[in-house]
Amino acid sequence: MKQKILDRFAANKKWKDYISFKRFECKAALLATLSLLIFSMYIDIYDNFNNYIIAFQNLTIYIVQALLGLLGIILAGVAIIISVFNKNTLKKIKEIGEDKDFINKILISFEFLAFNTGIGILLFLIMHLSLYSQIQLVGKFNLYLIFSVLTYFLFFVIFYAISLIGNTIRLYYISNLYNDIETVEKSVYIKANEMRIDFILNTIIADANITREEFIESLNAYVEASNIENKDEIKEYFKKYY
Numbered sequence: 001m002k003q004k005i006l007d008r009f010a011a012n013k014k015w016k017d018y019i020s021f022k023r024f025e026c027k028a029a030l031l032a033t034l035s036l037l038i039f040s041m042y043i044d045i046y047d048n049f050n051n052y053i054i055a056f057q058n059l060t061i062y063i064v065q066a067l068l069g070l071l072g073i074i075l076a077g078v079a080i081i082i083s084v085f086n087k088n089t090l091k092k093i094k095e096i097g098e099d100k101d102f103i104n105k106i107l108i109s110f111e112f113l114a115f116n117t118g119i120g121i122l123l124f125l126i127m128h129l130s131l132y133s134q135i136q137l138v139g140k141f142n143l144y145l146i147f148s149v150l151t152y153f154l155f156f157v158i159f160y161a162i163s164l165i166g167n168t169i170r171l172y173y174i175s176n177l178y179n180d181i182e183t184v185e186k187s188v189y190i191k192a193n194e195m196r197i198d199f200i201l202n203t204i205i206a207d208a209n210i211t212r213e214e215f216i217e218s219l220n221a222y223v224e225a226s227n228i229e230n231k232d233e234i235k236e237y238f239k240k241y242y
Helices: 005-011 014-019 024-042 049-084 087-096 102-130 140-208 212-225 231-241
Strands: none
Touching: 005 014, 005 102, 014 024, 014 102, 024 140, 049 102, 049 140, 102 140
16 A cells, blocks of 8 residues: 555654754754844834835745746656666665665655645745735734744755755766666676687687688678678678687
8 A cells, every 4th residue: 555645754754854953954944044033023024014014925926936936846856866767776776785765765855845845835825815914913922933934944945955956966976876887897797708708619619620710701601691680790890809
């Protein structure tokens, strides 16, 4: 049975991401929130709320539009991760002993970001509509509390997205690294097979008491009799190789 989205978040302890202040996004969001809170108290938004209401109306709708655009970036990030990691690369990662679930963790983080972006769109849309209503302004403490929570949430989403973009870039380099490892290993296998074939052929030529020229003529005759394509290119390769 497939896990529901909230179950996946709970299983991966994503709810702790909001208050994990060792992480870049939480530190940055907290610093931005404290800075804006101090500034808003300095210019006394509460007592001069009517002077700022139009600015808040515009700001909230712009934030909604920006978060809608962020959903497109999230989709692009997920597409990049899915495209750069093929089965062979994932197999090589497991063989080397890296974290087998690190790609799933990144994908769940993108899912968590998309979830929070959707919540943010809803919250700021409600705030935008509320600013056009005749609802009485809440108390001073409640106003600054709401302001702080929404500000922290917004900057958390922004810096969480920045962090994930950085992780996606690192994943691209990781993918290239493992692809290079795989290419080198294939090259070693090809060279090993060529050496093995050369040894077998030299043994056969010595036992059959035939010259290398006679062997090449027989090999070319075999190629001509076969149904393989690019016969001339293959015979030219044999001529250069042997």
